[in-house]
Amino acid sequence: MSQILLPNAVFLDLDTTSRGDLDMSRLEAACNTLRYWPATALGQRLHHIGDAEVVISNKVVLDAALLQALSPQVKLVCIAATGTNNVDLVAAARLGIAVTNIRDYASQSVAEHTIALLFALARQLTAYDRIMQQGAWQKSPQFTLLDYPVTELAGKVFGLIGYGALGQATANLARALGMEILVAERLEAEQIRPGRVSLDELLARADVLSLHCPLTEQTRHLINAERLHAMRPSAFLINTARGGIVHEGDLLLALQEGWIAGAALDVLEQEPPHADHPLLQNGLPNLIITPHIAWASRKARQTLIDQLADVLESWSDPKRTLLNQLGASSAPAPKLTLNTHH
Secondary structure, eight states: OOOEEOOEEEETTGGGTOSSOSOOHHHHHTOSEEEEOSOOOGGGHHHHHTTOSEEEESSOOBOHHHHHHHTTTOOEEEESSSOOTTBOHHHHHHHTOEEEOOOSSSHHHHHHHHHHHHHHHHTTHHHHHHHHHTTHHHHOSSSSOOSSOOOOOTTOEEEEEOOSHHHHHHHHHHHHTTOEEEEBOOTTOSSOOTTOBOHHHHHHHOSEEEEOOOOOTTTTTOBOHHHHHHSOTTOEEEEOSOGGGBOHHHHHHHHHHTSSSEEEESOOSSSSOOTTOGGGTSOOTTEEEOOSOTTOOHHHHHHHHHHHHHHHHHHHOTTSOOTTBOSSSOOOOOOOOSOEEO
16 A cells, blocks of 8 residues: 655745634644744745745745755645745746645635625715714715715626636626626737627726736736726726736826726735825725735635645645646655654
């Protein structure tokens, strides 16, 4: 019978995923030892990793210099997220370090948060709550307040940039509300496929623009002044993808000058933002910001942890292929540890 060899592992930033509310038993059972750190600063990385053969990280940067220093001790990096921009994948491949990520674990959570933000924008929930707290209804001579326009969503056009698992889950919910779905063709595409439209057409027609694409050099600041001007003045922008896709200075101007009706952001270019971040200073009634929580339902976070366990189980078993591996290199053989199971 083949030996199942368990690794020594470290989780560098557990507080980004769990605050003691998740079941970690499967992940712990997949390791010989598993050390947790609530957070890891850049200067603490080597110390926190210690003698680990497997490094689990959500947002800690693992650059080429660090990976070089860790090789050949570290055999596997498990990104506790879908996005891979915090790990130098080229350096990892060169050093023979396998890298994995987590896939399709938060689609429903992100989709529901996107629609929640859309409802908040369309029904002006935060704006009305703000003036309620200021006593506006209490002082009103009428039974209702009509300070901000309320929009019905049925029949409106819901446009998406990015149509992977997250985009499709969001489109399903928008479609259930009676909205028409438009999907932008990929920027690099030479021709427009059936069921897709050009980005220019999407911007011109969409009542709602929802972002679900990855952050790349091509999509960085994709939503800038030119494209915000191309949107309908009554349109809403929702970003639950990555902050860098939207040019924040241009968005601030667009909201102040009425180029679009409103925006809801779950992500910013710098996270956490500085206290003097311009979008947080203006008290705009047509802007909603949430602290990168679209993905973070308890169910989604538990799925993430369980998928990490799946990855480690596949890596330790010589008969299995490494799950969720990034890049073309084959999975390395596990390093022998003191504790082996048969």
